[in-house]
Amino acid sequence: xxxxxxxxxxxxxxxxxxxxxxxxxxxxxxxxxxxxxxxxxxxxxxxxxxxxxxxxxxxxxxxxxxxxxxxxxxxxxxxxxxxxxxxxxxxxxxxxxxxxxxxxxxxxxxxxxxxxxxxxxxxxxxxxxxxxxxxxxxxxxxxxxxxxxxxxxxxxxxxxxxxxxxxxxxxxxxxxxxxxxxxxxxxxxxxxxxxxxxxxxxxxxxxxxxxxxxxxxxxxxxxxxxxxxxxxxxxxxxxxxxxxxxxxxxxxxxxxxxxxxxxxxxxxxxxxxxxxxxxxxxxx
Amino acid sequence: xxxxxxxxxxxxxxxxxxxxxxxxxxxxxxxxxxxxxxxxxxxxxxxxxxxxxxxxxxxxxxxxxxxxxxxxxxxxxxxxxxxxxxxxxxxxxxxxxxxxxxxxxxxxxxxxxxxxxxxxxxxxxxxxxxxxxxxxxxxxxxxxxxxxxxxxxxxxxxxxxxxxxxxxxxxxxxxxxxxxxxxxxxxxxxxxxxxxxxxxxxxxxxxxxxxxxxxxxxxxxxxxxxxxxxxxxxxxxxxxxxxxxxxxxxxxxxxxxxxxxxxxxxxxxxxxxxxxxxxxxxxx
Numbered sequence: 001x002x003x004x005x006x007x008x009x010x011x012x013x014x015x016x017x018x019x020x021x022x023x024x025x026x027x028x029x030x031x032x033x034x035x036x037x038x039x040x041x042x043x044x045x046x047x048x049x050x051x052x053x054x055x056x057x058x059x060x061x062x063x064x065x066x067x068x069x070x071x072x073x074x075x076x077x078x079x080x081x082x083x084x085x086x087x088x089x090x091x092x093x094x095x096x097x098x099x100x101x102x103x104x105x106x107x108x109x110x111x112x113x114x115x116x117x118x119x120x121x122x123x124x125x126x127x128x129x130x131x132x133x134x135x136x137x138x139x140x141x142x143x144x145x146x147x148x149x150x151x152x153x154x155x156x157x158x159x160x161x162x163x164x165x166x167x168x169x170x171x172x173x174x175x176x177x178x179x180x181x182x183x184x185x186x187x188x189x190x191x192x193x194x195x196x197x198x199x200x201x202x203x204x205x206x207x208x209x210x211x212x213x214x215x216x217x218x219x220x221x222x223x224x225x226x227x228x229x230x231x232x233x234x235x236x237x238x239x240x241x242x243x244x245x246x247x248x249x250x251x252x253x254x255x256x257x258x259x260x261x262x263x264x265x266x267x268x269x270x271x272x273x274x275x276x277x278x279x280x281x282x283x284x
Numbered sequence: 285x286x287x288x289x290x291x292x293x294x295x296x297x298x299x300x301x302x303x304x305x306x307x308x309x310x311x312x313x314x315x316x317x318x319x320x321x322x323x324x325x326x327x328x329x330x331x332x333x334x335x336x337x338x339x340x341x342x343x344x345x346x347x348x349x350x351x352x353x354x355x356x357x358x359x360x361x362x363x364x365x366x367x368x369x370x371x372x373x374x375x376x377x378x379x380x381x382x383x384x385x386x387x388x389x390x391x392x393x394x395x396x397x398x399x400x401x402x403x404x405x406x407x408x409x410x411x412x413x414x415x416x417x418x419x420x421x422x423x424x425x426x427x428x429x430x431x432x433x434x435x436x437x438x439x440x441x442x443x444x445x446x447x448x449x450x451x452x453x454x455x456x457x458x459x460x461x462x463x464x465x466x467x468x469x470x471x472x473x474x475x476x477x478x479x480x481x482x483x484x485x486x487x488x489x490x491x492x493x494x495x496x497x498x499x500x501x502x503x504x505x506x507x508x509x510x511x512x513x514x515x516x517x518x519x520x521x522x523x524x525x526x527x528x529x530x531x532x533x534x535x536x537x538x539x540x541x542x543x544x545x546x547x548x549x550x551x552x553x554x555x556x557x558x559x560x561x562x563x564x565x566x567x568x
Contacts, residue, residue: 246542247516253542258537274562
């Protein structure tokens with residue numbers, strides 16, 4: 001298993017909660033594994049191998065598709081709570097006793113839910129390009145997100161140049177490098193998600209995003225050491241939501257990258273890997 | 285010179301602008317040296333040897349007292365601009381052609397001024413526990429700062445437990461460790477500042493802190509790669525000012541530490557040294 005990488009790790013399957021979950025695991029089987037929770041409409045192939053292989057140097061990395069997404073069957077639930085419960089069923093089905101959890105975008109909402117529902121299972125938490133319940137501009141897609149997801153592109157993957165990167169020359173150049181890495185795996189790529197995924201995920205995000213008095217109170221219950229990372233100009237989940245997460249989670253560190261949009265970890269993969277690896281291996 | 289440390293580096297003197305500047309330099313004489321700009325009423329002895337020696341492992345570190353402070357003679361000016369000009373005179377007097385600049389608190393304001401007045405001299409900038417012109421709560425001392433600096437303490441250095449650390453048990457314990465390190469140097473400590481320093485520095489901070497339309501525009505002129513670091517609960521210069529710095533300096537990274545007040549770098553010295561050293565040695 002250690003010889004496998006992002007490109008070569010076979011897709012495996014495990015049944016739980018009536019769902020057949022697709023997953024891949026690779027990296028150094030030492031210490032606590034790191035579970036990746038993916039963004040809106042994304043599959044296991046939407047992770048950046050520079051990030052996954054980079055983090056797999058010192059730990060085992062586990063990618064999976066949550067229920068109803070791509071190679072996992074079942075339905076996408078319309079609440080983040082149910083997505084968290086499905087992710088937990090998967091974690092238990094592969095018999096993990098302790099896990100570090102990384103979530104990106106909607107995956108960051110699911111990562112929070114996993115932590116709230118099973119705090120004893122989660123050692124450390126990494127929240128990337130995401131936000132709190134009732135965060136700013138989260139009740140519907142932001143105007144920028146509506147424009148970006150509503151547009152058409154010459155090649156479908158060019159959507160991600162707009163979602164994950166800013167308009168600057170440097171950011172777009174980093175984006176084109178990301179697209180090359182992202183397309184590098186050729187064998188057994190995940191199928192694209194079906195047409196039921198986006199509406200269900202949007203409904204779930206919308207319920208999560210409703211602003212209420214005391215929306216952020218639940219964050220006090222996240223006791224795990226947490227690292228919050230985002231770009232300084234995230235137009236999909238506004239960057240200020242990362243500030244709010246840091247200010248309300250008791251033991252959270254915040255890192256904001258310059259000239260970066262929603263996918264700051266793909267713009268600065270080496271820096272991101274160093275920051276996350278340092279955080280996961282730090283004594284305090 | 286390489287054999288010297290924070291504890292042993294002799295205090296040297298150089299004349300410029302009619303001022304005799306006191307300074308110490310130590311560390312590995314390789315690459316671009318790092319110049320430290322100190323906080324309100326602080327001297328060279330108020331730096332944490334865990335930070336200065338930690339950063340001196342891979343670069344030369346230069347501490348100095350700006351005009352009118354402790355072992356440097358002359359008067360403390362009542363504007364940050366003039367403090368910046370004095371610091372520049374010092375930099376030129378010791379013949380530096382290129383320098384990385386770190387500033388903490390009022391030293392962070394001076395560090396910004398150095399960069400604005402001589403952009404060609406400054407390679408990278410580290411702004412710790414500081415804020416922008418016209419930042420939030422910077423026009424006068426904050427209510428918390430007034431209370432903390434106005435109180436009396438059993439031992440004078442216990443003031444810094446309140447200024448630099450939060451009320452939590454963990455933060456106060458880190459503070460007591462900091463005080464031990466901070467008192468470790470016994471030979472040739474700097475004399476305490478005279479009674480003219482605090483009023484002049486407060487006047488300068490007050491002028492800098494005046495809120496005006498477009499107060500933050502000048503930050504666009506800071507083109508250097510910049511790292512902004514603060515605690516998440518800074519009551520001396522409110523933490524939100526670090527967010528504002530990041531959002532307005534074109535190429536700035538932000539790192540916020542948990543359960544930390546104004547002196548977050550003294551609470552997490554290893555983490556701080558790692559983050560700053562990575563930033564200063566990074567290719568991009």
